[in-house]
Amino acid sequence: MITFKSVSKSFDGEIVISNKTIEFPEKGIVCIFGPSGVGKTTIFNLIAGLIEPDDGEIEVTEDISMVFQEDRLVPWLTAGENISLVIEDKELGQRNAIKYMKAMQLVGAESKRPSELSGGMKRRVAIARAMAYDKRIMLMDEPFKGLEVELKNFIMDQVIKLAEDKLIVIVTHEKAEIDYLMAEVVWL
Amino acid sequence: MKTFITRVESKPNKFVAKTGVILVWLLIWQLVYVLVDQELLISSPLNVFVRIFELSFTTVFWKSIGISFVRIFVGLVLALIVGTILAIITTKIKLLDYFFKPMLNVIKATPVASFIILALIWLKSYRISAFIAFLMVLPMVWANVSEGIKNTDIKLIEMTKVFKLPRSRVLKAVYIPSVMPYFVTACNVGIGFAWKAGIAAEIIGLSKDTIGRNLYDAKIYLETVDIFAWTVVVIILSLLFEKGFAKAINFLFKKVGVMYDYL
Structure with a gap:
């Protein structure tokens, strides 16, 4: 559903992503994990088609749904x-x-x-x-930020259920969230 | 133990406050009238309102108001339509922005009297007030709506792209509500401008059966009270028009389903 091959992207001469390849499964949960400023949101924007890569191949065969970092x-x-x-x-x-x-x-x-x-x-x-x-791919950029633990767990349970027949890609800083979701991890 | 003292200031009733302010200004007007004491230079508020009352029983009064109103309204509406279209195309196509900008800057900088005199050469006198109202309001609408389009939140536009919203829905839910405050400001300022410029065009163009013509005649015959009366009529009409227009726009956009209630 998502092909992300040898992708590079820079802004004003500053390289944010360099020759990056990510393999996404057909369904399940994939967490993109890493410190701030390593290009996690840029990867989302590239997949969503909001920005174009400088180099590499991105192909998304299904419509996507998205939770933006700033709610929007x-x-x-x-x-x-x-x-x-x-x-x-x-x-x-x-x-x-x-x-x-x-x-x-x-x-x-x-x-x-x-x-x-x-x-x-x-x-x-x-x-x-x-x-x-309700699309087959859902991108979630730090979706659980600012939520109380109980509510966060409740929503994560729903995400796990959704992932039975969808691909859910989540950007997070929290190792605990990855553990709870038992997700595949892409380290940046 | 801490003691908090809260001072509650009573807010005056809006209507009472507005009426009070108007009364104070009428009083100042009356005072100036008494001090000047020359009916030829200034009329008293009472005389002016009595004169408006008298005029309201004449056919000329209502005919002049009707004709002036329709012509200025036509000019204003045309300016709103053309200004909005210009704003849309010039924000989308930069080349057209470069092309139209000098023309609109020239219109903004040119004295209204110059345009009126030129319009007298180009057009029949009954078309001048509509043309001048159009010309004066056009740059205002163009500039304001352009600003509104440019200031539409790009993040919301990106959101609509991801969720693949149809253009009509993006327009109704994002663009129009974003541009609306700018458009309403252009309308509010534009209405006053349209009346001022339109009446000036009628005076210089000597358009028959118009408010401007009545003002001109009053000046020729040194009927100061008539000049004041017609001027007050123009002010009242402009204010009523402004209020009515805002309500009409609100109604219109709600009717077509624009999710917006800032007005």
Whole structure:
């Protein structure tokens, strides 16, 4: 589903990724692990097609769903609208918004704008949006940042369930998260 | 033990405050009138409002308002449409931005009277006020909407690309709400400009049955109270128009499903 072969990328002459090859499985959880500034988010942006590589081959054969590092919720839309926005069918969108908000323990926050939500709640709305989009590949950039342990574990359980028939790629700094998810690891 | 003292300041009722301010200014106007004591130079607020009341029973009054309003409205709406289209294409195609920028800068820098005199040569007098209103508001709308498009959050646009949102949805959910505050500002400033420039065009162009023509006639016959009365009418119309326009835009965008309620 994802081919990432001999990829290089630099910004303003500074090399961020050099001749990098990553082998992704068809399904399961892959964690991209490494310190800040080694190009984890750049890899996501390359896979998502938001930036072009300087060199190498990137091919993604399926649509992707994504949890961005900074949530990227539309500020003038409610939490529910932010989720239903990404689903083509309006009715299905509304149904899925309710379903995934429930799954993310966000009941009662449907009609709240992002500015009225806490950091953790915004994160959960972003995760719910990515889940509701329901594609075979899901990229999650530090998805559990700012979540309380109990909630984090609850969401990680859901991610494990989703990974039964999806490829989920997660960027993380936390070794404990990798252990909990029993994920394949790409070290950077 | 700490003691906190909270001072609660009572906020004045908005309507009462606004009315109070208007009354104070009317009082200042009356004071100046008494001090000057020459009806030819300045009329009293009472005389002006009595004159407006008298004029409101004449056909000329309503006909002039109607004709001036329609022409200025046409000019304004055309400026909003053309300005928005120009903003969209010049933010997308840099070459067109370079091409149109000098023209719009020239329009901004040229005195409105120069355009009115040129328009007198080019156009029939009844078209001048619409043309001038259009010309004065166009650069404002173009600049503001361009700014709004440029300031649309690139991260949200990237998000819509990843989730493969259709263009119409990106437009409704991201672009229009982002540009809206800039567009509304252009409208608010533009409405005042359109009225000022439009009426000036009517005065210089001597357009028949218009507010401008009535102002011109009042000046010729030294009817100071009429000059004040028509000027107050223009101010009231401009303010009402501004309010009505904002409401209309809000209604229109809600009707087409733009998720936006800043107005």
